[in-house]
Structures are given as structure tokens and as C-alpha cells.
Amino acid sequence: MSKAAQFQRVAMDALELAEEHYEVADAVATLCIHAGIAASEAICIARLGHFAQGQDHNDAVALLKSVDGGAAKHLTTLLGMKTRAGYGYNPINAEQLKKAVRAMGPLLDYARR
Template sequence: MTARTDANARLEDARAFLESAKTIDTLNDAESYADVIATNAIHAGIAASDAFCLLTLGRHSKSENHADAVSVLKAAEGDGTTLSRLLGEKTKAGYNVKSLTRPKATKCIEWASKLLDAAEEKYAQS
């Protein structure tokens, strides 16, 4: 497998996660869906960031430490700030008893979309 092939696979994941987040957001207006929407958006942003790094550096972070993923994305000259924001919501959305709000879930979709757009652009340029 090449880095480009791996990046393409991660882009496919990112698109699917983001589509899932947007679909759930559209079809279910209950506040209780906020964590599910955000979690899918967060995974979309992670996958998009992985693709960006693979295309730029030929590698991505495989660490479970979120700070490492942000550092690798910054080294690839990607948007580490946006990834950091998304990752900051990951534990809250996935593991806390108290749910995120729908506005926060919407922000997660926006942040993930921004990271996916950058990865798509990088893929088109490479």
C-alpha cells in the first residue's frame, strides 16, 4: 500500500463519518442525538487529518495520545487548531454521562468539514 492509497481509504472513511453525522443531524432533532452526531463528526475529522498527513508526510499519527495527532498535522502544515478543538470534544461526546449540546455538535460538523475540505484539496493537488 502506498501513502496515497492509504490516504484515499482514510478520505472514504472521513466522507462516510461526516455523511452519517449530517444525516443524523437532519433526521433527528432531539437533543439526545448530539453526542452521536459529534462522535461521527469527530471521527470524520480524525480520518481527514490522517489523509492530509499521509499525503503530505507519507505517515500519520497512530498514537492514542491526541496531542500527537495534532503535532503530526501541524508538521504537515495542516490545521492543528481545528483538529485540537474536535479532539477536545471526543471524551465529552463519547464517554461522559452529560451530553453535548446540539449547537456544539453542529460546531463539530463544521470543524470536520473544514478538515475534510483541506484533505480533499490536498488529494486533488497530489
């Protein structure tokens, strides 16, 4: 959970410090994605005693869905942006950035319960 909180804190700090959000959109979205993944792992560990450790993110979504369908939807939203934000040449746009921040929040909130 501490990793999730670190990623979230730095993502929000970057948004606050940037003169323009588009300057940090890919980095912030990537931090949101990693925060969501870490929170999802914390949720699964707390509720199931284990988390998905394979390379296929669909396994993580399926495992999280067995705990909470809404949380799994948030993780799916984040994972759908992972390649574009982290590796793509096409930057994350303002709407996608908002979605990333919105999807990250509930996952961390759920993990903190």
C-alpha cells in the same frame, strides 16, 4: 479518506433525520470527531507519507500542525469533545454540536485537495 467521508455523510444524515438535534447530538459529534481524525490522517499521509499511530492524540495534532496550523486547530477542537461526546454522562449541547460540525468540514475539505 473514504472513512472520513462515511462518518461525515452519516453525521449529516442523522442531523437531517432527527426531529430534535439534541436527540442525536452525542452520536453526531462522535461521528464528526471520527471524520476529523480520519481526514487528518489522510492529510498527513498525502503531505508527509505517514500519520501518527500512537495513543496520544497530541502527537496527531503536532504532526498535522507541521502541515497546516489551521487544520491542527480544527482537530484540537474536535478532540476536546471526544470524551464528553463518546463516553461522558453530560451530553453535548447545541453550541458544541455546531462547533463539531464546523470543525469537521474544513478538515475534510483540506483532505480532498
